[in-house]
Amino acid sequence: xxxxxxxxxxxxxxxxxxxxxxxxxxxxxxxxxxxxxxxxxxxxxxxxxxxxxxxxxxxxxxxxxxxxxxxxxxxxxxxxxxxxxxxxxxxxxxxxxxxxxxxxxxxxxxxxxxxxxxxxxxxxxxxxxxxxxxxxxxxxxxxxxxxxxxxxxxxxxxxxxxxxxxxxxxxxxxxxxxxxxxxxxxxxxxxxxxxxxxxxxxxxxxxxxxxxxxxxxxxxxxxxxxxxxxxxxxxxxxxxxxxxxxxxxxxxxxxxxxxxxxxxxxxxxxxxxxxxxxxxxxxxxxxxxxxxxxxxxxxxxxxxxxxxxxxxxx
Amino acid sequence: xxxxxxxxxxxxxxxxxxxxxxxxxxxxxxxxxxxxxxxxxxxxxxxxxxxxxxxxxxxxxxxxxxxxxxxxxxxxxxxxxxxxxxxxxxxxxxxxxxxxxxxxxxxxxxxxxxxxxxxxxxxxxxxxxxxxxxxxxxxxxxxxxxxxxxxxxxxxxxxxxxxxxxxxxxxxxxxxxxxxxxxxxxxxxxxxxxxxxxxxxxxxxxxxxxxxxxxxxxxxxxxxxxxxxxxxxxxxxxxxxxxxxxxxxxxxxxxxxxxxxxxxxxxxxxxxxxxxxxxxxxxxxxxxxxxxxxxxxxxxxxxxxxxxxxxxxxxxxxxxxxxxxxxxxxxxxxxxxxxxxxxxxxxxxxxxxxxxxxxxxxxxxxxxxxxxxxxxxxxxxxxxxxxxxxxxx
Amino acid sequence: xxxxxxxxxxxxxxxxxxxxxxxxxxxxxxxxxxxxxxxxxxxxxxxxxxxxxxxxxxxxxxxxxxxxxxxxxxxxxxxxxxxxxxxxxxxxxxxxxxxxxxxxxxxxxxxxxxxxxxxxxxxxx
Ligand SMILES: Cc1ncc(C[n+]2csc(CCOP(=O)(O)OP(=O)(O)O)c2C)c(N)n1
Ligand code: SF4
Ligand code: SF4
Ligand code: SF4
Ligand SMILES: [Mg+2]
Numbered sequence: 021x022x023x024x025x026x027x028x029x030x031x032x033x034x035x036x037x038x039x040x041x042x043x044x045x046x047x048x049x050x051x052x053x054x055x056x057x058x059x060x061x062x063x064x065x066x067x068x069x070x071x072x073x074x075x076x077x078x079x080x081x082x083x084x085x086x087x088x089x090x091x092x093x094x095x096x097x098x099x100x101x102x103x104x105x106x107x108x109x110x111x112x113x114x115x116x117x118x119x120x121x122x123x124x125x126x127x128x129x130x131x132x133x134x135x136x137x138x139x140x141x142x143x144x145x146x147x148x149x150x151x152x153x154x155x156x157x158x159x160x161x162x163x164x165x166x167x168x169x170x171x172x173x174x175x176x177x178x179x180x181x182x183x184x185x186x187x188x189x190x191x192x193x194x195x196x197x198x199x200x201x202x203x204x205x206x207x208x209x210x211x212x213x214x215x216x217x218x219x220x221x222x223x224x225x226x227x228x229x230x231x232x233x234x235x236x237x238x239x240x241x242x243x244x245x246x247x248x249x250x251x252x253x254x255x256x257x258x259x260x261x262x263x264x265x266x267x268x269x270x271x272x273x274x275x276x277x278x279x280x281x282x283x284x285x286x287x288x289x290x291x292x293x294x295x296x297x298x299x300x301x302x303x304x305x306x307x308x309x310x311x312x313x314x315x316x317x318x319x320x321x322x323x324x325x326x327x328x329x330x331x332x333x334x
Numbered sequence: 335x336x337x338x339x340x341x342x343x344x345x346x347x348x349x350x351x352x353x354x355x356x357x358x359x360x361x362x363x364x365x366x367x368x369x370x371x372x373x374x375x376x377x378x379x380x381x382x383x384x385x386x387x388x389x390x391x392x393x394x395x396x397x398x399x400x401x402x403x404x405x406x407x408x409x410x411x412x413x414x415x416x417x418x419x420x421x422x423x424x425x426x427x428x429x430x431x432x433x434x435x436x437x438x439x440x441x442x443x444x445x446x447x448x449x450x451x452x453x454x455x456x457x458x459x460x461x462x463x464x465x466x467x468x469x470x471x472x473x474x475x476x477x478x479x480x481x482x483x484x485x486x487x488x489x490x491x492x493x494x495x496x497x498x499x500x501x502x503x504x505x506x507x508x509x510x511x512x513x514x515x516x517x518x519x520x521x522x523x524x525x526x527x528x529x530x531x532x533x534x535x536x537x538x539x540x541x542x543x544x545x546x547x548x549x550x551x552x553x554x555x556x557x558x559x560x561x562x563x564x565x566x567x568x569x570x571x572x573x574x575x576x577x578x579x580x581x582x583x584x585x586x587x588x589x590x591x592x593x594x595x596x597x598x599x600x601x602x603x604x605x606x607x608x609x610x611x612x613x614x615x616x617x618x619x620x621x622x623x624x625x626x627x628x629x630x631x632x633x634x635x636x637x638x639x640x641x642x643x644x645x646x647x648x649x650x651x652x653x654x655x656x657x658x659x660x661x662x663x664x665x666x667x668x669x670x671x672x673x674x675x676x677x678x679x680x681x682x683x684x685x686x687x688x689x690x691x692x693x694x695x696x697x698x699x700x701x702x703x704x705x706x707x708x709x710x711x712x713x714x715x716x717x718x719x720x721x722x723x724x725x726x727x
Numbered sequence: 728x729x730x731x732x733x734x735x736x737x738x739x740x741x742x743x744x745x746x747x748x749x750x751x752x753x754x755x756x757x758x759x760x761x762x763x764x765x766x767x768x769x770x771x772x773x774x775x776x777x778x779x780x781x782x783x784x785x786x787x788x789x790x791x792x793x794x795x796x797x798x799x800x801x802x803x804x805x806x807x808x809x810x811x812x813x814x815x816x817x818x819x820x821x822x823x824x825x826x827x828x829x830x831x832x833x834x835x836x837x838x839x840x841x842x843x844x845x846x847x848x849x850x851x852x
Binding site: 094 | 360405407544
Binding site for chain 1: 747757760762764765766767768769770771772773776777790791792793795796797798799800801802805807808809814816817818819820821822823825826827835
């Protein structure tokens, strides 16, 4: 595993001067992924969303590699087209050098509107890496719920109202859906654990065929936590088992990190404005339900990973 | 070398695609285009082309992947019909704005709903303002010829735009026709190799494409597209002339049929032009000076050429195989009337909507139209501007 | 009449790219809005978004580079594997670097205080 000392010498390919909000998780995630692609020529494809509108405001681009944005729901198809072009032109000796293909999409562009395009690209077996920047809502259009939005979250289309306390549905398990595509590499990671992100990005880039990585990439504006606390908040997502770190390599599930203690979900929810209403007296049952959801998902994951499905004592 | 063969329109288009041998084809099946995808897949499976075939999961992805491929620097194609084109709508605009020379046949079919699989032009007309070049083909021969020329038009440095090659669903796509195909080598030399200017797969010169364009630049970039469309008119004519050298068939922006001394004329796209020409011949034999104008290029709109061709005519009927629901007639009607307005010589222009959902256009219908035009010419009176042909009313 | 100027939006305090200027006419702009200068966003300065700035404490720094790893704006500049400086032209003052620093070697200082110190120093000279 490379050290930060070494990694800091790699050329920066997502430069300052982009217009993401101060403290946006996407800036961190993209820098980590491109850093792991050190030394390779890269074409980045990007779905519409905060990352795209903030990084390529004409005539400025924050990308030091080739970049293409097409539309919101088609990053998967677009990057597969570029990859097909590469294959065709490579055969004819018309491309110099080797290329890697990375697509970035938000949770909206990946879990929801772009799911079909992504699924198609993965099933067809293109040699691409698709990275979902999951900030659990449509941030670019002003914090609307997506199928990645957690139960209970207050968003502008699942507002915490007098009758309905935020989003009523559990999150879609996209990472498992991608694993069900039987592609060579699928992983879930979070930026608090940079080594984990780095390792997974490396593996995804090296593997022959499609790879998918789901990265928890917090949005301070939509989540309403104290901006500097991004690593802490992400860490709490992992420690409370809300966002487990795992990978599926050639069909084999593996848990990459097992929290030692039982950290209740409140710890993750409390610092975030989007969950504030859950802490009003009389709403204890809502938090309890969220905890149950987290626990049952965790147990199911342990089973898939061949671990004993049990929780540490509370 | 030229060979006469019997092929359906779909087979002819697939044959052209094989001879063009594009780097990437991304396509999805839909009636009546399906055969093109199937036949082309078999070319790929049998190693008859070098193409990377991307069997996408939808037409939206077909055009999206074609965009990715073309942006990558490849010669890319797709093909579709009707609902498929409608699903692509969003990305067709993007292909045009990114200035990517994607050639794509569209086998014209009515748009749902109600669902229907037969010919009309509502699919193509829905994208007339998307910024793509639209060529129309009367028969399999023209579809084949248009495909080959489309590559040169699309890739011309002054143009760099997608080209949609239209032919009528079933009528042309499925009917066996005798046509002349050119040998592989000649086609290969004619289309040449694609030399992209702006592309992603250039390790030395990374590029950002599809960037966020605000009110301070978007307008200018749209104006650039207009310029490319203007340039396309000249390029289409040049390519048409060059194509004549290898095929003996010359193509321009429009086909004027017996218009020089015509009193009455009919304007119509695609296969119906054949029927119209036949009727015009009959009428000529009876002493009626009838003519037909068939726009080969609908976008960019050949306004000057059409004005020139129709300037001596007294009454014109525009036949539209699509509705606009404006209640003021079909799409081409608006364009033609607008075109003739500046002549200020009181040409009467009327509109007929015909053939929606595959309804046959019969000889009697066309005869009726010419008869109406003759009446208008004689009386100088138009009773009804927009009429329907072959509708039960 | 004053000519119509659509460029009423902040174009950034950085220098314009050589290729494209906001007063260019349609035929002078790059085709399709393509951008040929990779990473030219670094000529667009976002430093003026900042209300607090990270200040490095050389004595305390152990050069772990967590700050480099976690800066969303690539505004921690490392050299030869060590902390070198902040890029104040782009740093947005999010405070993440200060938070992840294990030895509190980064202080977040309000910009107006920095201004006051500058003013004070000026008076002394
Ligand atoms: C077809 C289409 N529908 C809707 C939109 C509007 N839109 C743009 S970005 C966006 C949300 C992006 O959310 P996500 O993918 O989660 O990315 P984020 O901004 O949160 O990083 C929406 C709804 C669009 N551009 N295109
Ligand atoms: S709204 Fe959220 S996701 Fe979008 S740029 Fe701001 S912090 Fe990032
Ligand atoms: S995080 Fe702190 S100790 Fe580590 S390099 Fe940055 S300033 Fe130095
Ligand atoms: S304050 Fe934020 S933007 Fe500035 S250097 Fe620190 S982490 Fe980067
Ligand atoms: Mg999102």
